[in-house]
Amino acid sequence: MYGNPPPAVRISTPALSSASQQRVRSAQAGVSLVEVMMSMLLLATVLLGFLGTFIQSRRLTESSVMHAAATSLVYGIIEQIKGADYTTLLPSTAVDPDAPSGTTPPYIRVRINQDLTVWLQTVYTPAPGTPAAPATTPAPEVTAVSLDAIDNFIVPLPLSTATGTTSQQLAMNFWIWIDEIPDSSRDVTEVKKVTVVYTYTYNDGNRVRTIRDREVFLRTRYDQ
Numbered sequence: 001m002y003g004n005p006p007p008a009v010r011i012s013t014p015a016l017s018s019a020s021q022q023r024v025r026s027a028q029a030g031v032s033l034v035e036v037m038m039s040m041l042l043l044a045t046v047l048l049g050f051l052g053t054f055i056q057s058r059r060l061t062e063s064s065v066m067h068a069a070a071t072s073l074v075y076g077i078i079e080q081i082k083g084a085d086y087t088t089l090l091p092s093t094a095v096d097p098d099a100p101s102g103t104t105p106p107y108i109r110v111r112i113n114q115d116l117t118v119w120l121q122t123v124y125t126p127a128p129g130t131p132a133a134p135a136t137t138p139a140p141e142v143t144a145v146s147l148d149a150i151d152n153f154i155v156p157l158p159l160s161t162a163t164g165t166t167s168q169q170l171a172m173n174f175w176i177w178i179d180e181i182p183d184s185s186r187d188v189t190e191v192k193k194v195t196v197v198y199t200y201t202y203n204d205g206n207r208v209r210t211i212r213d214r215e216v217f218l219r220t221r222y223d224q
Helices: 018-082
Strands: 109-111 116-119 123-125 153-160 169-180 191-204 207-220
Touching: 018 109, 018 153, 018 169, 018 191, 018 207, 109 153, 116 153, 116 169
Parallel strands: 123 169
Antiparallel strands: 109 116, 153 169, 169 191, 191 207
8 A cells, every 4th residue: 555656657759850840940930930921011001001191191281281371372462452542552553663673554562571562463454444354263274375464473482491492482473353343323333343363383292283263352442
């Protein structure tokens, strides 16, 4: 009962040959390489998705900033036009000694910013002439010459403090028509329709986009 315990049973396994061991190690290494490649592929897919989203977001943001800047400039000019004297300044037909050389009336003098004043030349049609302004927004490929318009170019305005190739600037072209449109049948004798067509371009990646829009408003002698 208290004798020696039976000897432990030793189970021996056949030793793997060097060729078999090499195959096992190769199989293990192959599985690890596939896993790494799949992980890298998944990571690359996710990163490409983020990159595409970032690029699209930047394009939309830049477009919104440019349109907001252009709209702000346009409405600033429109408000100045609305405040101009109906008889003598909408438009002015007298030569302004401060106007740049070669800029002839009729024109409207407006301030772009504290450092820049421009004289916007206009197509002026007194009554009873036929209004000359376009009834719709001209297509981007339409030129000022084809509409008998006067092309007013506003020098590039910086939108940030960045300089060099990273700077973004706003350059605009203005076409302005002022048409007198009295309606004697309704006792309307002094009213002018002002049409402003503005155009600007900006870089969208490797492409240059052109934006053109139109603003139309009426101005009577007694608006002020």
